[in-house]
Each structure stands twice: as structure tokens, then as C-alpha cells.
Amino acid sequence: MTMEARRGLRRIAPLGDDPDNTTVDIITIHGLATESPRTWEFKKKGGTGVVNWLSDHDMLPAALPSARIFTYDWNANYFADAPVQTLLGHADTLLGLIAAGRGSQTRPIIFIASCFGGLILAEAINRAAQEGSVYRHILLSTVGIVFLATPFHGSDAAKQAQWQVLVAGIMGEQASNQLVQDLEQRHDFVRQRVQKFTEIANAEAVRLPMCCFFETRKTEMLRRILSPGWANKLSTGVTHKILVTESSACLHGFPRQGLDATHSGMNKFMGPECANFKLVVNAIKQFAGNASAVLARRTNSAVERHWIVPFGRNKDFVGRETILTGLLARISPGGDEHDCQRTVIEGLGGVGKTQIALEAAFRLGDAHPDCSVFWVPAVDATTFENAYRVIGRQLNIPGIDEDKADVKALIKDVLSRQSAGNWLLIIDNADDPELLFGGDIALADYLPFSRKGSILFTTRNHELGVRLVQFESHIIPVEEMSRDEALKLLQKNLKGDQMSDTKSNEALLEFLANLPLAVRQASAYMAKKRISTTQYLELCKSSDEDMIELLSKDFEDRHRYQNIQNPVATTWLISFQHISDHDPLAAEYLTFMCFLAGKDIPQSLLPPAGRLKTVEAIGTLKAYAFISQRDESDTYDVHRLVQISMLSWLSQKGERKEWTTKVLQRLDDAFPFPEHENREEWMGYLPHTQHALGLRKGIDDKEATAYLLFKVGESFCDLGKYAEAEQMHRQALQLYEKVLGKEHPSTLASMNNLALVFDNQGKHKEAEQMNRQALQPREKVLGKEHPLTLTSMNNLAIVFGNQGKYEEAEQMHQQALQLYEKVLGKEHPSTLDSMNNLGLALGNQGKHEEAEQMHRQALQLYEKVLGKEHPSTLNSMNNLGLALGNQGKHEEAEQMHRQELELCEKVLGKEHPSTLASMNNFGLALGNQGKHEEAEQMHRQALQLYEKVLGKEHPSTLTSKNNLRNLLEARTKSSSDS
Incomplete structure (x- = not known):
């Protein structure tokens, strides 16, 4: 008979017609690089024949005359291309042949598996145990397994590389390099399949009897039988080796027995009196003797396993392995033998809670074939009761369909009984506190209790989750995916050319915040429209309206409820409505936050409502995962997609204009006029106010908006961001x-x-014109001595000075100073500003001694009135330094500028225009003393920052460039003179 003809399942004893007295089947599976009958034959010395312990009449047939003995032959010699997957693929063939060739499905089975044949058998058991498998009867008919040196954990459990020793020792010259490489690469995969087999074997409804035999004699690794390549791979010291150690050949918790044999002798026995044969055959006889009891136990103890899950397995599911590992440890049967385990999966809508629960259900079903799984949506009372009714029908509960039946109470009662067996009850979308705990019918009262049961909830509401499970430790928080997980999910439906731009892929996932539902929706849309991630990202960023339309696109998803809309833009509406109904202040806060910049929102910016109410409202928003609190601060973040969805919802309800007005009015109340003393406060509010102003289209309260624009413009001016300041002040003026x-x-x-902003940007003519426009009406409306009139006079004089009109500037500053001293007093900050400006006007005309005297007086008063670190004080120090330098007092000037520069960097930052001016003047002081290298370094640094902050054509930038040029020319001249 050819090798091909022998392959498959073949009965070898007893031969002939099927005898009536056989009651058990023994199925044997050989290992690598062999076939039947050779693998089971012991060759007698001198070539006098062979002993086949499976078929010889005085061997196994004599020990178990009631057994039919089969061999399963598979092609174990062609592993050059697809080794491991092909090897395990023989499991399906084995199951199919057993199902087709045995006849009765009730006859008990004993398996004998040698070496790698044991891995095939373990995988066959795994597949027979899968939910809905047509081969489940084979699993339940198995009454014993003998493993003969099966490498469950490799050749050496501590070293994956020892696979090469094992394969070389078995196959010799035929050893497959591809097989070894694949075994090493897929070591974890093989380990996972073995772990799954162990879980199934231990399951209460199965409890597979088995015995693991291991070799105790070393195999001689003769170099002459190995190819040169394998000989080089094995160290010269390896001449004798245990190919499959006890730790690898034995499964924890099951009987084990050593045989006095090398690896190749584990499946060959010299005769009926062979000690090894007696050990193995005694195990087989014990399995056969206990077969009836094992089958009866399964029949009597087995509770029919039920599977009520409304979705198929999500083949696009990726990642979340850490969460699933912890989850399965909690919800598996026996997770808590003293209690009915309750566990919550908690997170923002769209973060993937339902998909995690679904994957957990399938994994639990695979690992625990005796565990029933029931799925109940808690969207509303009707949906909940309908799901319970389906469970009742599946369990054949009497009276479940009667009109007056209390369906929920019936299910609670039946599942609370021990006779219900192991079960997992998944309560999905448990988001409504009123539905679960309030009213006349609180659904939480109808949750069953059994020590064999486990309940898994998914919820968006942390506070509700705590009520359901009582302990924080029973809550598993789910956040957005990792970037790698999100990338794998994105590419599930896309072709390579659609994701060719790596930067666009990263930017899109960043924009979608790695939110699974948003990523799946984007992937589905791109697949449907055949566009790239680059194109989709451009659509997202084009406008909020386009973004909302994209997020509102429905898409096919067989793993979500058909009566609940799929898109991201609508998946949060349920939570919005829950919050509105149960905590109006929280709803107000969330709405308010959606008009602000999404990051670092200060609690002090929210509408005031009392400390306790505020804490409770913030707690509600954190419970629903709509906002997250920053570490050790009362500031919060809200996701951009949540903001866009909320604004869209307000627009649909016709409330956006009203809310925009409310937000801007509150910001106008909260935002202080920017001063140095409240700098930290207004800087924290600035990005949020600027963001809200960008959403102000069509608002009613234009006066409040104008003043808010004015304050924001002043804030930018104080920060030296003159372009932004001009934009805000122009809008404020237009509204006023x-x-x-x-x-x-x-x-x-x-x-x-x-006008001040114009002047700071070097637009002196525009500044003069604007100041004249302001001065004349102020004199007319307020009078010549009003402080605001004096401010206009002062500012116009500054513009004169910047245009080189020094005499006019001095005259106007003298006039303004006299009036300031008269109206406001000599120590008022505005008076000091006027004094400082007069000093500059004097210096510009060469009146340096007078200028120095004026600046010293101003500086002394600034320090007294405002303090040494106030920006106005620093400006005065800078001007005094200039006056000193203009008189040749360069050492004093350097000292003044150095001190002032340090304070400017500390108070204003390194890129503020005032800091740059100080840096420039410090460079001049250094250069005037011949410290050319330090001066050049300072001027280059100042010029680089001027160009960055103010632009290349700004007058201050040009002055800085000219100062550097003059310094370099002076150095060159100095070098040539010397």
C-alpha cells in the first residue's frame, strides 16, 4: 500500500466486519517525519521482524478486546513552505474524518498522540469546543487522552531556539529550516493554543481525563545524520539531549509518567512484557474502564449551553488585549466562587465598550464551552424586557409568553438557581440611572444572583457604574485606543495607496483622538468613496460644518444595534439628554465648555453656581467621560469631537445663537482688564475667550462683545503679539x-x-491719524483735563517722537505731564508713564543730562508705586540705561541693561518685544565698551528673535539689523587700525 493510500483515518484492529462486542474507539496520531505503521513498530534485533503494539493480537488488541483501533495518517514530511499553520490545519481534517467514519456519535473515544501529533489533537479539541461547532460531540465523547512526548512548550521551555534541536533530532537530514523559523516566530501562538486547550480540558462540563508521558533517556545527536547546516547550528557540545523535557511534555494539573525511553522510543514497545508498554496500556485501560462514568457525569451534570448574543463576531476587532485579559479573569466561571461577580466596562460613547464586551463573550465561549452567554440591551424598559423574554423562551420557562407574566422576575428566579449552570449576563448600554434604579420598576432589582453567574455591564456613566458594582476595583475604564491599535483599525478596510501618506495617517488619528467608532466610521467612508487619508483629513479640517456632516454619515455595521444610529455625531446624544434631564447645571457647563478651547479650561471661568452644586455638576460630566480633569488642578479638557457634536445639536434645536450670547456675556464678566497684577488669570482665560469670539456669528449683545474684544486686544498687546492685537481692536472699534x-x-x-498697536508695529502715520481722531473728540466730549484726553495727548506725542518730530513730542509731553500731575498726582502710574516719555523726548534731542534726571526720578517712583518687577518699571530701567549710555557712562549702562534683561526674561518671557529691546540695548552697551564678541552674540540673538516675532520689515527689526552691521564694521575698523 502506498503512503498516499494509507493517509487518513484507517481501522487496523479488529480487521474484517465491525464486531458487535466493541464499545470504545482508540484513535492514534503520529508525529513528524513518519507515518503508520512505521511510527508504532519496534524492530527486532537481527532483522527478524517487527512488533506493532497497536495491531499485534497479543498487544493492545489483547489488552482491550472491546476496542476498535484507528490510525490517523497525515503528511508529516513536507514542511518546507507553511509549517505551523499547515500542521495545525490537520486538526480540521482529523475532526471531519472522525465524524464521517465512526458511525455512532455516542461511542467513547480514547486518543493516543505522539510528539507533534499531540499539538494537532489539542487544536482539534479547541475547534470542536468552539461555539456552534458541528464536531462538539467528538469533544464530549472523548474519555481519555494519552500524550507521548508532545512538545507543548517547545523543546526547552526556557529557550525558543531549542526548537531546532527538537526538529533536527526527530527529522535528521530532513530537518526543515522553515519549520524551525516558523516555530520560533509563532512560539507565542502555539503557547496560546495550548493554553486554550488546557482551559477546555479543565472546564466543568468537559473535564478531559489524560496522562502525559515523557522521555527520561537522552537522544544521541549524531552529527553524521544531520545536514551540514544543522550540524553547524548545534554546538559541538550537544551530543546527547532530552528532546522534549518533562516540563514541556506535561500539562499542569494532569497526571504525568516518565518512560525509560529516548524520544524515538516513546511510541515503540518490544512486546507484551515491556515495562513501558504496561505503563501506557494501563492508562488506556483505566480510561476505557471509566468511560461510562465519564459520559454519565457529563450527561447528568451538563446544563445545556445557551448563546443569546445579537451580533456575530467582529472580525475587524483589534487590540485591547490588556483590557480583555483582566476582563476575562473576572467574568470567567469561578472568577469568584463565593459571589455573583459584577463587572463594569466604562467609557465615553464610541470608545468601543460594546465591541470589547462582544469579543469577551466569544473568547469566554471558546474557553468555557459549558458557560451560557445572555445579552440584554438596557436602552429602555421595553428593550430590556424583550431581551429577557427571548432568554425565557430559550430556557423553556413555563408561562414566559403569558400576557400577565412577570418576565423579568421569572428570568431572575431561573438564573439564580444553581441548576442554571455557569452563565454570563451582559447588560449593554446601562446608562440611565432612572431606568435602573428609579421609578416603580427599577431594572436593577431584576438582576439574578448565582455563584455560578457573572454580570457584565457597559456604561458611559461612572457614578451609575459604582452603584451597579459598589467597588471601584470592579470597574474597567476604557479610553481611546493606542495609536498602533487605531492604525490597525483604520487600515482594516483600506488599500495600501489610500494610506500611503504616513503623516496624514498620524494626523487623522490625532484629529479623531484614536476613538474607535470615529476611526471605523472614517475607514468605512474612505473605503466607500475610495479616497485617501490625506483627502479625508482635508475634509475634516475644511470647516465644522463639513466635519459634522462627515461625523453624521451612517455606515454599515453589523456589530451595533440597528435601531440606534451609528454615526459619531449622534452616538453622544443619549448621554446629552440624560445629563439634561437629571443634572441641568452639568448640561449647562458642558454646553458652555463646547464654546471654549478644548484644553485646560479653568473651573473659575464657568458660570458661578455655588461650590457644592459646581462639584456635583463637574462630577456628572467626569462620570460620563465628557471631560477629564488635569492633575492637581481645577482645569478640564473636553474632546474636540464632543464640542463639534454639541454645537451641531444646539444648531439643530435653534439654540446656538442664544447660547453664544450667554457664553460671551459670561466671559465679559469673568475676563479682567489685563494688568500685570492679574496676568496669570487673564492668560488662563485668553485662549478660551479668543476661541469663543471666533464662534460669535449673529449674536445679540454686541456691546459686551466689543468690550471683550477690547480686553483681548489689550492682552495680546501686553504679550507683544501686535498683529493679533490689531485684529481684535479693529473688530472692537467697528462694533463700538x-x-x-x-x-x-x-x-x-x-x-x-x-493707534498704540499701529505705533508698535511701526505704522506711525496710521497711528498719528488715529490718535488725532481720538484726541479731538475726547477734548470735545470729556474736556482737555480728563485722564483719557491726556492719554490721547501722551500717545500722540509718542508717535511724534517715533517719526522724528522731537520738538513737537517734547512740547506735548511737557504739557501732558503738567496736566497729569495736576489731575492725578505725581505718583500716579499714568503720570509716571508721562514722565518716562518726556525723558525719551529729551534724550532724542541730545538733552541727555535732563533725560537721565527725568528717568532716575521716574524709576524711583515706579519702584515705589508698582514694584521692581512691573513691566513699566523695567521699561523705565531700560530708558535710564539708554540715557547713561548716551552720556558715555557705559559701565553703568551695561549694569542697568543686564539687570533689566534678566527681569524682562523672567517677567515677560524671552520673545516679548520689550525683552528684545532690552537685549538690543544691552548689546549696544557691550559694544560701546569694546566687548565686541559678547555684543555680536547679543545682537545676533536679538535680530533672530525680532525677525521671528515682529517680521523682517518691522522698524525694530531694521534697527536691530543696523546695530549689528555697525558693530561688525566697528570691529573690522578696529582690527585694521591695530
Whole structure:
């Protein structure tokens, strides 16, 4: 008979017709590089014949005359291309042949598996145990397994590389390099399949009897039988080796027995009196003798396993392994033998809670074939009761369909009985506290209790989760995916050319915050429209309207409820509505936050409502995972997609305009006029106020908005961000003129500050024109001695000075200073500013001694009134340093500028225009003393920052460039003179 003809399942004893007295089947599976009958034959010395312990009449047939003995032959010699997967693939063939060739499905089976044949058998058991498998009867008919040196954990449990020793020792010259490489690469895969087999074998409904035999004699690794390649791989010291150690050949918790044999002798026995044969055959006889009891135990103890899950397995599921590992440890039968385990999966809508629960259900079903799984959506009371009714019908509960039946109570009662067996009850979307705990019918009252049961909830509401399980430790929080997980999910439906731009892939996932539902929706849309991640990202960023439309696109998803909309933009509406119904202040806070920048939102910016109410409202939003609190601070983050969805919802309800007005009014109340003393407060509010102002289209309260624009413009001006300041002040002025008129004090104040911004940008003509426009109406409306009139006078004088009109500047500053001292007093900050500006005007005309005297007086008063680190004080120090330098007092000037520069960097930052001016002047002081290298370094640094902050054409930048040029020329001249 050819080798091909022998392959498959073949009965070798008894031969002939099927005898009536046989009651058990023995099925044997050989290992690598062999076939039947050779693998089971012992060759007698001198070539006098062979002993086949499976078929010889005085061997196994004599020990178990009631057994039919089969061999399963598989091609174990062609592993050059696809080794491990092909090897395990023989499990399906084995199951199919057993099912087709045995006849009765009730006859008990004993398996004998040698070496790698044991891995095939373990995988066959795994597949027979799968939910819905047509081969489950084979698993339940198995009454014993003998493993003969099966490498469950490799050749050496501590060294994957020892696979090469094992394969070389078995196959000799035929050893497959590809097989070894694949075994090493897929070592973890093989380990996982073995672990799964062990779990199935230990399951209460199965409890597979088995015995693991291991070799105790070393195999001689003769180099002459190995190919040169394998000989080189094995160290010269390896001449004798235990190929499959006891730790690898034996499974924890099952009987084990050593045989006095090398690896190749584990499946060959010299005769009926062979000690090894007696050990193995005694184990087989014990399995056969206990077969009836094993089958009866399974029949009597087995509770029919039920599977009520409304979805198929999600083949696109990726990642979440850490979460699943912890989850399965809790929800598996026996997770807590003293209690009905309760566990919560908690997280923001769309983060993947349902998909994790679904994958956990399938993994639990694979590992525990005796565990029933029931799925109950808790969307509303009707859905909950309907799901319970389906469970009742599956369990054949009497009266479940009667009109007056209390369905929920019936299910609770039946599942609470020990006779219900092991079960997992999944309560999905448990988000509504009123539904579960309030009203006349609190659904939480109808949850069963059994020490054989486990309940898994999914919820968006942390506070509700705590009520359901009582302990924080029973809650498993789910956040967005890792970047690698999200990338794998994104590419599930896409082709390579759609994801060719790595930067776009990363940017898109960043934009979608690795949120699984958003990623799946994006992937589905791109697959449908055949566009790339780059194109999809451009659509997302084009406008909020386009983003909302994309997030609102429905998509096919067989793993979500058909009566619940799929898109990201609508998946949070249920939570929005729950919050609105049960905690109106929390709803108000969430809405308010959606008009702000999404990161680092100060609690102090929210509408005031009392400490306790605020804490409770913030707690509600954190419980639903809509906001997250920053470490050790009262500031919060809210996700951009949540903001967009909320704004869309407000627009659909016609409430967005009203809310925009409310938000801007609150920001106007909260945002202080920017001063040095409250700098930390207004800087924390600035990004949020600027963001809200960008959403102000169509608002009603234009006066409040104008003042808010004014304050934001002043904030940017104080930060030295003049372009942003100009934009804000222009918008403020336009609104003031429209609402209050051109001569209103607020309009004139706005005009004045816009003029200052022009001047700071070097737009001196525009600044002069704007200041003249402001000065005349102020004199007319407020009078010549009003402080605001004096401010306009002072600012116009500054513009004169910047245009080189020094005499006009001095005259106007003298006039302003006299009036300031008269109206506000000599120590008022505005008076000191006027004094400082007069000092500059004097210096510009060469009156350096007078300028120095004026600046010293101003600096002394600034330090007294405002303190040494106030920006106005620092500006005064800078001007005094200039006056000293202009008189040749370079050492004093250097000392003044050095001190002032350090304080500017500390108070204003290294890139503030005032800091850059100080840096430039410090460079001048150094250069004037011949410290050219230090001066050049300072000027280059200043020029680089001027170009970055103010632009290459700004007057200050050009002055800085000119100072550097002059210094370099001076150095060159100095070198040539010397």
C-alpha cells in the first residue's frame, strides 16, 4: 500500500466486519517525519521482524478486546513552505474524518498522540469546543487522552531556539529550516493554543481525563545524520539531549509518567512484557474502564449551553488585549466562587465598550464551552424586557409568553438557581440611572444572583457604574485606543495607496483622538468613496460644518444595534439628554465648555453656581467621560469631537445663537482688564475667550462683545503679539462705532488703543491719524483735563517722537505731564508713564543730562508705586540705561541693561518685544565698551528673535539689523587700525 493510500483515518484492529462486542474507539496520531505503521513498530534485533503494539493480537488488541483501533495518517514530511499553520490545519481534517467514519456519535473515544501529533489533537479539541461547532460531540465523547512526548512548550521551555534541536533530532537530514523559523516566530501562538486547550480540558462540563508521558533517556545527536547546516547550528557540545523535557511534555494539573525511553522510543514497545508498554496500556485501560462514568457525569451534570448574543463576531476587532485579559479573569466561571461577580466596562460613547464586551463573550465561549452567554440591551424598559423574554423562551420557562407574566422576575428566579449552570449576563448600554434604579420598576432589582453567574455591564456613566458594582476595583475604564491599535483599525478596510501618506495617517488619528467608532466610521467612508487619508483629513479640517456632516454619515455595521444610529455625531446624544434631564447645571457647563478651547479650561471661568452644586455638576460630566480633569488642578479638557457634536445639536434645536450670547456675556464678566497684577488669570482665560469670539456669528449683545474684544486686544498687546492685537481692536472699534457711535468714550478708547498697536508695529502715520481722531473728540466730549484726553495727548506725542518730530513730542509731553500731575498726582502710574516719555523726548534731542534726571526720578517712583518687577518699571530701567549710555557712562549702562534683561526674561518671557529691546540695548552697551564678541552674540540673538516675532520689515527689526552691521564694521575698523 502506498503512503498516499494509507493517509487518513484507517481501522487496523479488529480487521474484517465491525464486531458487535466493541464499545470504545482508540484513535492514534503520529508525529513528524513518519507515518503508520512505521511510527508504532519496534524492530527486532537481527532483522527478524517487527512488533506493532497497536495491531499485534497479543498487544493492545489483547489488552482491550472491546476496542476498535484507528490510525490517523497525515503528511508529516513536507514542511518546507507553511509549517505551523499547515500542521495545525490537520486538526480540521482529523475532526471531519472522525465524524464521517465512526458511525455512532455516542461511542467513547480514547486518543493516543505522539510528539507533534499531540499539538494537532489539542487544536482539534479547541475547534470542536468552539461555539456552534458541528464536531462538539467528538469533544464530549472523548474519555481519555494519552500524550507521548508532545512538545507543548517547545523543546526547552526556557529557550525558543531549542526548537531546532527538537526538529533536527526527530527529522535528521530532513530537518526543515522553515519549520524551525516558523516555530520560533509563532512560539507565542502555539503557547496560546495550548493554553486554550488546557482551559477546555479543565472546564466543568468537559473535564478531559489524560496522562502525559515523557522521555527520561537522552537522544544521541549524531552529527553524521544531520545536514551540514544543522550540524553547524548545534554546538559541538550537544551530543546527547532530552528532546522534549518533562516540563514541556506535561500539562499542569494532569497526571504525568516518565518512560525509560529516548524520544524515538516513546511510541515503540518490544512486546507484551515491556515495562513501558504496561505503563501506557494501563492508562488506556483505566480510561476505557471509566468511560461510562465519564459520559454519565457529563450527561447528568451538563446544563445545556445557551448563546443569546445579537451580533456575530467582529472580525475587524483589534487590540485591547490588556483590557480583555483582566476582563476575562473576572467574568470567567469561578472568577469568584463565593459571589455573583459584577463587572463594569466604562467609557465615553464610541470608545468601543460594546465591541470589547462582544469579543469577551466569544473568547469566554471558546474557553468555557459549558458557560451560557445572555445579552440584554438596557436602552429602555421595553428593550430590556424583550431581551429577557427571548432568554425565557430559550430556557423553556413555563408561562414566559403569558400576557400577565412577570418576565423579568421569572428570568431572575431561573438564573439564580444553581441548576442554571455557569452563565454570563451582559447588560449593554446601562446608562440611565432612572431606568435602573428609579421609578416603580427599577431594572436593577431584576438582576439574578448565582455563584455560578457573572454580570457584565457597559456604561458611559461612572457614578451609575459604582452603584451597579459598589467597588471601584470592579470597574474597567476604557479610553481611546493606542495609536498602533487605531492604525490597525483604520487600515482594516483600506488599500495600501489610500494610506500611503504616513503623516496624514498620524494626523487623522490625532484629529479623531484614536476613538474607535470615529476611526471605523472614517475607514468605512474612505473605503466607500475610495479616497485617501490625506483627502479625508482635508475634509475634516475644511470647516465644522463639513466635519459634522462627515461625523453624521451612517455606515454599515453589523456589530451595533440597528435601531440606534451609528454615526459619531449622534452616538453622544443619549448621554446629552440624560445629563439634561437629571443634572441641568452639568448640561449647562458642558454646553458652555463646547464654546471654549478644548484644553485646560479653568473651573473659575464657568458660570458661578455655588461650590457644592459646581462639584456635583463637574462630577456628572467626569462620570460620563465628557471631560477629564488635569492633575492637581481645577482645569478640564473636553474632546474636540464632543464640542463639534454639541454645537451641531444646539444648531439643530435653534439654540446656538442664544447660547453664544450667554457664553460671551459670561466671559465679559469673568475676563479682567489685563494688568500685570492679574496676568496669570487673564492668560488662563485668553485662549478660551479668543476661541469663543471666533464662534460669535449673529449674536445679540454686541456691546459686551466689543468690550471683550477690547480686553483681548489689550492682552495680546501686553504679550507683544501686535498683529493679533490689531485684529481684535479693529473688530472692537467697528462694533463700538456701530452700537455706541463714533464719539462715545468707549469708541474713543478703542480708537486710542488701536493707534498704540499701529505705533508698535511701526505704522506711525496710521497711528498719528488715529490718535488725532481720538484726541479731538475726547477734548470735545470729556474736556482737555480728563485722564483719557491726556492719554490721547501722551500717545500722540509718542508717535511724534517715533517719526522724528522731537520738538513737537517734547512740547506735548511737557504739557501732558503738567496736566497729569495736576489731575492725578505725581505718583500716579499714568503720570509716571508721562514722565518716562518726556525723558525719551529729551534724550532724542541730545538733552541727555535732563533725560537721565527725568528717568532716575521716574524709576524711583515706579519702584515705589508698582514694584521692581512691573513691566513699566523695567521699561523705565531700560530708558535710564539708554540715557547713561548716551552720556558715555557705559559701565553703568551695561549694569542697568543686564539687570533689566534678566527681569524682562523672567517677567515677560524671552520673545516679548520689550525683552528684545532690552537685549538690543544691552548689546549696544557691550559694544560701546569694546566687548565686541559678547555684543555680536547679543545682537545676533536679538535680530533672530525680532525677525521671528515682529517680521523682517518691522522698524525694530531694521534697527536691530543696523546695530549689528555697525558693530561688525566697528570691529573690522578696529582690527585694521591695530
